[in-house]
Amino acid sequence: MKFRTKAIHLGNERDAQTGAVVPPIHVASTFVQHQAGEWREFDYSRSGNPTRKGLEETLAALEGGCGALAFASGMAATHAATMLLRSGDHILAGSDIYGGTYRLLHKIVNRAGIEVSLAPATDLTAFAQAIRPTTKLIWIESPGNPLMSITDIAAVAQLAQRHDCLLGVDNTFASPVLTRPLELGADIVMHSATKYLGGHSDVLGGALVVKDPELFKQLYFVQNATGGVLGPFDAFLVSRGLKTLAIRMLAQCETAQTLAEWLTNDPRVTRVLYPGLAQHPGHDIARRQMLGGFGAMLTFEVAGDYAQAKRVAESTKLFQLAVSLGAVESLIEQPASMSHASYDAAARAAFGITDGLIRLSIGLEDVEDLQADLDQALQA
Amino acid sequence: MTDPTPGQSPPRLGPSTIAIHSGESRQKLAHSITDPIICASTYTFANTQAVIDYIEQKQQREEYGRYGNPGEDVIEKKLAAIEGGEDAVLYASGMAAIVGLLMTKLSTGDEIIFFDECYHRSREFCVKHLTRYGVVTRQVKACDYEAMAAAITPQTKMLVSESPTNPHLSCVDLEKFVAIAREHQVETLIDATLATPYNLRPIEYGVDYVLHSATKYLGGHNDLLAGVIVGSAEKLDAVRNLRGIMGAINSPHNVYLLQRGLKTFELRMQRHNQNGQALAEFLENHPRVEKVYYPGLKSHSYHAEAVKYMRGFGGLVTFLVKDADWRQTANVVDAVQIPRIAPSLGGVESLIEQPLVMSYYEQKPEDRQRFGIPDNMIRLACGLENTEDLIADLQQALER
Numbered sequence: 001m002k003f004r005t006k007a008i009h010l011g012n013e014r015d016a017q018t019g020a021v022v023p024p025i026h027v028a029s030t031f032v033q034h035q036a037g038e039w040r041e042f043d044y045s046r047s048g049n050p051t052r053k054g055l056e057e058t059l060a061a062l063e064g065g066c067g068a069l070a071f072a073s074g075m076a077a078t079h080a081a082t083m084l085l086r087s088g089d090h091i092l093a094g095s096d097i098y099g100g101t102y103r104l105l106h107k108i109v110n111r112a113g114i115e116v117s118l119a120p121a122t123d124l125t126a127f128a129q130a131i132r133p134t135t136k137l138i139w140i141e142s143p144g145n146p147l148m149s150i151t152d153i154a155a156v157a158q159l160a161q162r163h164d165c166l167l168g169v170d171n172t173f174a175s176p177v178l179t180r181p182l183e184l185g186a187d188i189v190m191h192s193a194t195k196y197l198g199g200h201s202d203v204l205g206g207a208l209v210v211k212d213p214e215l216f217k218q219l220y221f222v223q224n225a226t227g228g229v230l231g232p233f234d235a236f237l238v239s240r241g242l243k244t245l246a247i248r249m250l251a252q253c254e255t256a257q258t259l260a261e262w263l264t265n266d267p268r269v270t271r272v273l274y275p276g277l278a279q280h281p282g283h284d285i286a287r288r289q290m291l292g293g294f295g296a297m298l299t300f301e302v303a304g305d306y307a308q309a310k311r312v313a314e315s316t317k318l319f320q321l322a323v324s325l326g327a328v329e330s331l332i333e334q335p336a337s338m339s340h341a342s343y344d345a346a347a348r349a350a351f352g353i354t355d356g357l358i359r360l361s362i363g364l365e366d367v368e369d370l371q372a373d374l375d376q377a378l379q380a
Numbered sequence: 381m382t383d384p385t386p387g388q389s390p391p392r393l394g395p396s397t398i399a400i401h402s403g404e405s406r407q408k409l410a411h412s413i414t415d416p417i418i419c420a421s422t423y424t425f426a427n428t429q430a431v432i433d434y435i436e437q438k439q440q441r442e443e444y445g446r447y448g449n450p451g452e453d454v455i456e457k458k459l460a461a462i463e464g465g466e467d468a469v470l471y472a473s474g475m476a477a478i479v480g481l482l483m484t485k486l487s488t489g490d491e492i493i494f495f496d497e498c499y500h501r502s503r504e505f506c507v508k509h510l511t512r513y514g515v516v517t518r519q520v521k522a523c524d525y526e527a528m529a530a531a532i533t534p535q536t537k538m539l540v541s542e543s544p545t546n547p548h549l550s551c552v553d554l555e556k557f558v559a560i561a562r563e564h565q566v567e568t569l570i571d572a573t574l575a576t577p578y579n580l581r582p583i584e585y586g587v588d589y590v591l592h593s594a595t596k597y598l599g600g601h602n603d604l605l606a607g608v609i610v611g612s613a614e615k616l617d618a619v620r621n622l623r624g625i626m627g628a629i630n631s632p633h634n635v636y637l638l639q640r641g642l643k644t645f646e647l648r649m650q651r652h653n654q655n656g657q658a659l660a661e662f663l664e665n666h667p668r669v670e671k672v673y674y675p676g677l678k679s680h681s682y683h684a685e686a687v688k689y690m691r692g693f694g695g696l697v698t699f700l701v702k703d704a705d706w707r708q709t710a711n712v713v714d715a716v717q718i719p720r721i722a723p724s725l726g727g728v729e730s731l732i733e734q735p736l737v738m739s740y741y742e743q744k745p746e747d748r749q750r751f752g753i754p755d756n757m758i759r760l761a762c763g764l765e766n767t768e769d770l771i772a773d774l775q776q777a778l779e780r
């Protein structure tokens with residue numbers, strides 16, 4: 001079965017009792033048992049819910065895993081993965097991970113006596129050197145944010161295997177349409193389902209997908225014990241979103257590629273960061289690793305200062321000024337004043353997040369309309 | 381979008397941009413990027429003067445849930461923009477929309493004429509129920525324009541057709557259809573459910589009312605019921621009033637799902653069109669298939685009209701199994717693995733049915749023959765699955 005067929009059918013089996021072509025939304029918090037001490041498949045919704053389970057089956061199928069767990073947000077999913085570790089263990093993360101993950105690792109996970117360090121995952125030698133004997137989990141993102149850096153997931157997976165630690169990949173930006181980390185050797189795939197999986201800016205959700213049944217059991221134990229599960233209404237909306245995931249993602253990639261090429265030739269723009277451009281440092285890896293497109297996130301630098309970039313970001317009429325990404329509506333933001341404002345100026349400079357950068361999340365609008373909108377905004 | 385820069389006529393936007401943004405305000409309640417679901421059954425007034433201002437139409441606002449709700453206002457503007465019409469009225473289902481329009485426009489003694497290939501419940505409503513109110517309904521053979529013109533009398537008020545028709549997918553020559561109506565000064569209604577405004581835009585040819593079962597492609601996920609009529613604000617005013625009295629309004633939760641479905645409208649239609657065309661071509665070349673009805677096939681009787689009026693030909697494909705009785709045909713339906721056996725169409729999941737069994741089981745054989753529903757007919761509503769998977773599935777079912 002191909003991707004679209006799986007997304008529509010697996011985990012969405014016909015409801016046997018009513019024949020409903022779309023599975024019901026099971027809102028029950030608890031399920032009636034027939035015998036004391038003999039549990040049916042579902043007992044209590046934190047432990048398992050039919051609507052959530054349907055979504056988990058679809059996600060496992062799309063990522064090529066043995067099982068998936070759906071969480072209330074991407075951060076709840078990442079947090080659950082870190083709860084596999086214990087005091088004294090070390091987590092090595094890529095240096096361009098999502099800011100919320102950075103905060104989780106450095107301000108929450110560290111409280112349990114877990115050590116955290118960052119290294120650039122795009123530089124395999126430096127990254128390998130940062131692995132410690134106590135390293136239990138490696139955490140990476142590709143493409144990275146906001147510079148769209150590309151990490152060679154298969155190469156990092158080999159590293160992780162050699163050092164006997166788990167590799168977790170935040171696959172939010174690529175989605176399983178473009179990249180399937182489990183097939184490249186990763187142990188855990190994490191998603192902010194808030195983004196492309198849901199796809200309509202109307203749910204918060206997260207997911208972990210794994211390929212090893214033993215690891216699945218451990219993570220299920222964590223989820224059930226800590227409780228950050230996805231609610232049934234949101235599970236329904238994510239499942240509904242998955243049915244158009246492939247066509248959305250590929251259309252959004254195509255638009256992003258066109259806009260990236262157009263911006264590259266625009267004198268008002270000094271730099272375009274998009275993995276689909278031949279001059280992007282990660283282009284060759286991306287060509288191997290990403291199937292059918294290079295993602296729908298794109299960053300560019302305007303010629304001019306902080307104020308000029310701010311003006312551009314505030315002047316669009318179709319692109320809306322907001323953080324987040326991955327939905328049908330196109331969004332625009334200035335990393336220096338929005339998504340990465342919590343970094344001080346020196347740190348921003350060190351990571352290459354200049355004042356002139358603008359990050360776009362390309363939605364599903366017609367490419368001509370988006371281009372016309374950017375064109376007039378750049379004129380601002 | 382609702383708030384273009386004043387004094388500047390906005391450029392004509394592409395179909396996806398319209399489907400995503402039209403009808404919505406750029407700044408919404410609480411600045412949320414999506415419209416909130418407002419479930420209220422009633423809406424409060426600050427004071428008596430506010431009530432009076434509303435009644436005197438000094439202020440446009442909601443009053444009571446049966447007359448409309450904010451989510452529905454958004455979707456009506458969006459659907460009107462997608463269709464290229466001035467206004468739209470949303471209903472709880474496609475049938476409610478048909479009933480709502482005909483009940484508004486027709487009175488005792490009036491006559492309507494419709495092409496006979498159509499959704500069987502639309503026919504049933506006209507023949508069994510409108511007649512009870514003394515409305516005369518005349519059916520003429522689909523796409524027989526001379527017969528339609530000949531059936532017109534001074535009492536005729538409206539000409540009605542689907543395009544493409546269900547399940548034969550005959551395509552109406554809209555220019556001829558509208559010309560007849562104009563000559564006799566009667567109104568026209570096209571049920572374009574099977575086409576959608578992505579593939580067919582009847583208003584551009586002068587059709588007065590375009591109707592959709594939004595349950596189908598507009599919602600697109602087999603998870604809601606809705607219907608809509610698009611037309612001029614002036615003509616729809618009375619329709620909206622009667623809806624408020626009859627009460628077949630859509631619910632706020634449903635309306636949100638419809639709005640969400642429309643965000644991927646263009647993409648979904650492109651895939652439905654691709655799958656429909658590919659499956660029609662596959663079936664036409666299969667030795668077990670006697671005949672395929674699909675507007676995108678050169679062999680289709682209405683291919684010329686389809687090419688003239690339509691951008692794509694939709695996901696619905698009807699075919700006849702060669703030398704098969706009803707049971708052998710049912711065996712093909714039962715052998716299919718991916719499409720599910722169910723009525724309806726237009727959702728992401730492919731559906732399959734045998735019209736004889738699903739919709740005409742209780743009709744007399746001679747009536748079925750009159751409606752053109754042979755025992756060996758199968759209707760396949762292609763969803764959004766990968767084309768290769770659907771073809772492989774139909775192939776194994778036919779070759780079993």
Ligand SMILES: Cc1ncc(COP(=O)(O)O)c(C=O)c1O
Binds near residue numbers: 173204
């Ligand atoms: C790459 C990435 N990972 C994780 C997250 C966190 O997900 P959530 O906001 O669903 O908790 C985000 C979103 O903001 C993200 O962009």
Ligand SMILES: Cc1ncc(COP(=O)(O)O)c(C=O)c1O
Binds near residue numbers: 499
């Ligand atoms: C062409 C056509 N018109 C109208 C309807 C009625 O719409 P609904 O089922 O939404 O009431 C249907 C479907 O059932 C249909 O196929």
